[in-house]
Amino acid sequence: MSHTYRQPGVVLTDRRFTVPLDHDDPTGETIELYAREVVAGDKADDDLPWLLYLQGGPGFGAHRFVGKQAWLGRALQEYRVLLLDQRGTGASTPANRQTLPLRGGPRAQADYLTHFRADSIVRDCEAVRPRLTGGAPWTVLGQSFGGFCAVNYLSTAPEGLHTALITGGLPSLDAHADDVYRAAYPRIERKVAAHYARYPQDVERARRIAEYVLQNEPVLANGYRLTVEAFQSLGILLGSGDGSHRLHFLLEDAFVRTPQGLALSDAFQEQVQTQLSYAANPLYALVHEPIYGQDDRPTAWSAERVRAEFPQFDAAKTLAGDGPVLFTGETVHPWMFDTDPALRPLRETADLLAERTDWTPLYDRTRLAANEVPVAAAVYHDDMYVDTAHALETARAIRGLRTWVTDEFEHDGVRAGGPRVLDRLLALARDEV
Structure with a gap:
């Protein structure tokens, strides 16, 4: 069941989706995802392309905006936006000290949490996308860890992406x-x-x-x-x-x-x-x-x-x-x-x-080298959270990626200067600058 309501200038719809805990076992245990759809009030009935926002973290639900705050106002000029609470966060099925004991002891809890990395999050996105877009690819905006997820998306399911925009979130592809x-x-x-x-x-x-x-x-x-x-x-x-x-x-x-x-x-x-x-x-x-x-x-x-x-x-x-x-x-x-x-x-x-020693690879250098999805990334000079040298090395490994390297912002540039940051990345991805 979905609920639609209004805030100043926007129409919001609460959406819930059931997805497999382990996408390799689609008939097994399921978990719930929560996402908030946001559209400009004067465009609520328009057929708009979708932009999926992936929050930084890991472990944080999507930001709870009021109206058209930060980058959201710029996005709503042309997109219908989905603010996803990644698995285990926000209003999605929670993973915390109160709920994890339902899994059993510590080893069962640890096994469960292996399904909460970028690869599983991206497969969640691909499970949700056809239900909203009718199968059309969407644009993803990944902030910080959300950018890590975007690079996994480019590695594993690029057919689901129209454009990828990354802010402060280009991971090293192979660093320990x-x-x-x-x-x-x-x-x-x-x-x-x-x-x-x-x-x-x-x-x-x-x-x-x-x-x-x-x-x-x-x-x-x-x-x-x-x-x-x-x-x-x-x-x-x-x-x-x-x-x-x-x-x-x-x-x-x-x-x-x-x-x-x-x-x-x-x-x-x-x-x-x-x-x-x-x-x-x-x-x-x-x-x-x-x-x-x-x-x-x-x-x-x-x-x-x-x-x-x-x-x-x-x-x-x-x-x-x-x-x-x-x-x-x-x-x-x-x-x-x-x-x-x-x-x-x-x-x-x-x-x-x-x-744990059985982690699966998250990124595919071969597929990234052959990338055809328009990609633009803001790289914050001397970012405290994500190493600039690692980020630029990854940027060079993704075919067609365009970078905007700036020292105007720290890691939270998409919050502090959101409309301008998003506008710049869209222009880069569209080859307008």
Whole structure:
């Protein structure tokens, strides 16, 4: 059953689809997908081409827009848009600490989660597409991990695509997770240095907070254990356009004087709790490293192992001297499954995923080299989340792909400058510039 309703300037329709959990077993277990159709109010009855939006992540449902926010307004000028909650996210059949025990024990849960990578998401899209378009190919807009899915789409089902638009999401085609993180930590360090150059007062503030957390390890209101490593992970903010400013405002009023002396304020702890908790998107933590698994090598908590190769990120050692505490970025670590109450019941499941060695390939270099689908990609210079060198290498491997390399935006350019970013990519894909 679908429901249609209105917001300012748009008509929305809720859609639900039943798809196989394992597309190689089409008569087996099924799951539900939720998607929101959006069309401009004055075009609601028009026969428009479709644009499928694939959210970044992994593990995030599609953004809940109000009206024609961000890039959506530009898309609605000529498309009927489908905002898909990828499997396990949003209003699709959920995968979290509450629902995964229905599968059985940790090993059964880990086996289940192997079906939540880009390859399964693309096969979901191909199952849904004929029901909406009558079989016509559609345009896909992939942001971040959504771009990874778009490249898998080009590798496995290019016949389903009219055009592919990618923002901050060209993956390495064959890098192991270790390669991804070895490239990431120096980028993260550059972002931290840029933040401290902008806000030099934050050097001392971050040291004071880190020292307090190291000595006291506070427990936040939701039961989150705030370790110094968890505090450092607030650096994930630095990958967005306004993230440096948001981090600065978070740090500036961290302490309050109490009868027992200085303590972290309730306001600071509430903001930190909101930023660090994975209660709303646990799938991100569970499958973040498996999205890089493509061979018989386990990911084996790659970000944690590779971090040891960069001792400058060791806050305890830093605090023994007088240097700045380095924040970290978009990395998932085993200790998160101890500190975060939303993840604690899933620690063994996460360990089993980290040990797995039977990942299937996600990308096909031969098919990409023969690509005939118009493709355009925004590559953000020194993107904190996706390595620029990896992205450009992949761009060269996809026949006909046109890149727009820019340092005007960070990883969230499609949000911060959405209409202009989408307009530029459409022009590139159509060979209008």
